[in-house]
Amino acid sequence: MPELRPWRAAKPHVVRLADAVRPRLARAAAATKPQIARLARAGKPQVARVALPKTWQYTAGAATAGLALAAGVVTAAGPWDSSGQRTAERDRAVALGRAGGTDHGSAPGAPGRTRPAPTAGPVLTGLGGVSTVKSAPDGKALAGALDPLLKDPALGSRPAASVIDVTTGRRLYGSGSGTGLTPASTTKIATAAAALSAMGTDHRLTTRAALEPDTKEVVLVGGGDPTLTAREKTQGSASLRTLAAGTAAALAERGVREVTLSYDTTLYAGDEMHPIGVDGNLARVTPLMADEGRTDDSTSGPVERVPDPAADAARRFGDLLKSHGIKTTAPGPSKATTRAKTLATVSSPPLSALVERMLTNSDNDIAEALARQTAVATGERADFAGAGKAIGSQLRKLGLPVKGAAFKDGSGLDRADRLTPDLLTALLAKAADPSHPELRPALTGLPVAGFTGTLTTRYTDGASGVVRAKTGTLSGVHTLAGTLVDEDGRLLAFAFMANGTDGILPTTTQKALDRIATALAACGCR
Template sequence: MVVPELRPWRAARPHVVRAANAVRPRLARAAGAVRPGLTRAKDAVRPQLARTVAAMKPQVTRLTRIPGPKTVRTWRYAAGATTAGLALAATVATVAGPWDSSGQRTAERDRAAALERTGGADHGDDPGTAADTPRPAPSAASVLIGLGAAGNSVKSAPTGKALADVLGPLLGNTALGARRTAAVVDVATGRQLYGTGAGTALTPASTTKIATAVAALSALGADHRLTTRAALEPDTRELVLVGGGDPTLTARDDTDGWASLRELARDTAAALKKRDITTVTLSYDKTLYAGAEMHSIGVNDNLAPVSALMADEARTDDTASGPAPRTTDPAKDATRTFARLLSDNGIRTTAPGPSKATGRAETLAEVSSPPLSALVERMLTNSDNDIAEALARQTAVAAGQRADFQGGGNAVRAQLKKLGLPLSGADFHDGSGLDRADRLTANLLTSLLVKAGDPAHPELRPVLTGLPVAGFTGTLTSRYTDGAAGVVRAKTGTLTGVNTLAGTVVDQDGRLLAFAFLASDTTNPGAAQSALDRTATALAACGCG
């Protein structure tokens, strides 16, 4: 894959000025709100981020039109970093992909919040998202600034020998266990620059979510939404709450943009009262998904039973991410909550039971999730297993396959095959990577990241923008605090005896590199995690061209 050279700054300047004027007020307010927290962190990240800004100054990414129901031209500031990392407007990077309603996500807000919390273990501690409301992934230093590497102002790609000299000793660390594999690829050209055992399939743990994200976005599109609805059977006046597979449906007061069960209850009650109905038989329909709801790991705080109908990921506490106790019957529990909300709006119901809405049922009200792009970003940033399993099953539904664990895995594989990705040795048994029977290669993981940066596939860009930012967001919030903070973006993976890391860095020569490191048979997870972090940091610091 050869990426076109970036347009000269002079040609892009008028557009940059207009974009700057459009977002300046919001940026000023955001900067004012977070200035105290940013000041505390600036010394930790200044050296790395200053080098990144220097590398990106000569470059401006080309404009890209986004396919979808309506073609939209989006702008984003590439966030270089002055104070506390990721200050705005070093240059403009038009990374194609859907964004929030403001068109701009700033890392300052997330960094300020991150300073007040800890966490980051992939399947253990809270990944660092505020407990009260889920937040979308932020924009940090532009994820694609290195795509101009074929241009005149950036040095050539690192050589295999130079990378081997840097990475070899670090990957040889005994903390990485008996088996370890690695690959480094130049995203601009798709050329592998370094590999050791890159075609050997190992247990990927949560880096599996990268594959799930690419498959779901490819099959469904970045604008796809998951809809929950209330339908009334015309003959029996049975009200059926129909699950559309949205695990982010929330019953909380502050929805922060996610689909609201409270809103659905209000709208449903209003529609019933217009029909002079104040008492209904209440049922729920979770038949969109098939098969067993319980993952092979059994009851586990990292994953609720996988159901097409749930609220707040079936959590029994007020958290929005990370491990938490879950209800054993998410659909029934969500419908009980719906019944209570209907009662608050003057509608009496029977105790809910399972059912299936007929084709004649009239939809009274519905609520939809944010676009799939936002779900993917939340999944990757927080390593959200519930969203991952939902997206695997949604991919199966789109492909006409049975929407169970194996069907989701088969659908993911089939979708990646359509994209021409290297699947030798790969095996998918779920969407989250919690199943130890999953197998991925370093070749496949880096190919997925390269595909997500391909200008021909802008719908896949949330795979890159959703990657946690080292030292700032999600599962990397408490990692890299004295290393490549703000420079490394990567998905973590952790199971007993397994440590993995896959993501992107912009090296010292300004090239965007995709990497994947997989280690099996590790005995000290903390030491293995640190070894992987040091390896990624060394890659970011490499001027090996």
């Protein structure tokens, strides 16, 4: 394909991915043709069009869009770089000569100018120039394709769905689409949009060390950066090692070699413990932590966490200061005064990168941090209740349909959260709206079917590279919300929610949701 040629000068692993996708498309197409022919001969051409959701036949109609998504966007889920975009995606944008990337010309946190992310092109494939169809899919035809799949017992007692045309924002299909259901991790789409609209893509979270005058007390002040790391390899995250080195150098300039060490977590308020209690999916919610309080070298997924992430981070900071010749006391909690002089600072990657990382890896710690930061930015109390209020308020300001929604946390771990399929699809459409480029990371961070994040092992025999979606899973709850390019090259947003799936094998429900998304991608439906 001609559009792939520039990538050979950009990143070898992008080329390998493209080369790997081509034979899969060819084999699937060859294997599918006889089945379609048999259905057609039986006088069922419409069934032949949509009845093979576990195949790749739909890619013939959207091969250009699908392969562009697969090879241009999907690459590796990292490393996360300082521009707020995956390195491979940035290189592809450069190779294609497209403008992109966030505007870092303004001060951190300032509204400034914002442009779509480099990934916006392939993510928004279907909005213009690709589709040869002027109209969106027909609602009745969509219902004929999707209604039977929504009746699958694997979807439990309360399945609901919404499909909209991203170009126009018009709803094409709905089944219980206005009903508020437990969304699980698809809540993170709402958290992403609220945080981006409140703070902007360039906003960074700063951790600092400050010296109280005349006391030789050094206070490590948490700025709410959940990606702060004490590891040697930072992958673009703010480094506690860098902060310690800068602090030690500033103290040495003052002739200070021994200090009292304290730490400040007053940026947040309320209970640090999530309502689910101690759980490997989330550390205590505090503005100061290193490596998300993980007790091993993992960077995502559930794992045992340290009991007090803030105290742990301060202790590690003290050990690093000692390695630079600064003697410290055992750290204790405190609050930096307004007279404290900043010795050194480190800042997180831009908010655009944090949002992408949160969505791709379904990172609960980042999600709760961004919810609290949204509360801070909008003047709400920075606790669970205030964060939920801030998210709802920001979505209302964006003109989104929040009726029936309830936000109890930022991650979706709280079963009291409620979102509607209509709200989820409206969020995705708003993120694609050219008048809201600041929301674009809510799309570019979505996992890609068969390749990245929480969809890496799904769609292996279905819509790989064509579906981009956020998953949501709790006991008895399974959700899927994202975008896809249909058979005619039209960009659609969808949300499928299944509550009441207790007693059903989780993989069975996930496969049922995947079949619906694959059928939607396969269905021109006109």
